[in-house]
Amino acid sequence: NAGVTQTPKFRVLKTGQSMTLLCAQDMNHEYMYWYRQDPGMGLRLIHYSVGEGTTAKGEVPDGYNVSRLKKQNFLLGLESAAPSQTSVYFCASSPDLYYNEQFFGPGTRLTVL
């Protein structure tokens, strides 16, 4: 099993450009999450999904959209990137709400110039 994978690993954007980050998991997990990690601020939840076709807002959802068209994939979109979205983005998954662990992907480092 590959676990949780993220594509791409690195990306540089110009202000106003759009892009999509892909998260894929092969563990048949229902729950998937997108976080951002900024220096000195820990991880903050952007959006999450409790199953195929469902999404919900986390702590910092503004400027991002997500989709979960297939159970194994969770996409994070930036329609008009801003320098404030420069961050490391982590995807995670878990089997259900009460499972004791989230499985994290390796992260995507995004720089917006």
Place this chain on the structure above:
Amino acid sequence: AQKITQTQPGMFVQEKEAVTLDCTYDTSDPSYGLFWYKQPSSGEMIFLIYQGSYDQQNATEGRYSLNFQKARKSANLVISASQLGDSAMYFCAMRETGNQFYFGTGTSLTVIP
């Protein structure tokens, strides 16, 4: 108010000694979960230990134990017999009902040979 507070930005410990990393949380939710993750310099998030709000006993996983004091709303991580490979960032996190996750700002642990 911060949901998760980690007051120690950096900690040093001698190899083979024990170290306690502090974490306090804030919630009015009667059902919640507390987690500790390790993030080495390579960047991945590694799950260490979990404590449920209704668990009567402190969680333990090998050299890791969680000192759960519910009335004080603290969930400190204790690492026994520190090893050089324990040098990393450590994050405390909380899951509330409704699947919202909150992470602290982390503690950087350095193990000294």
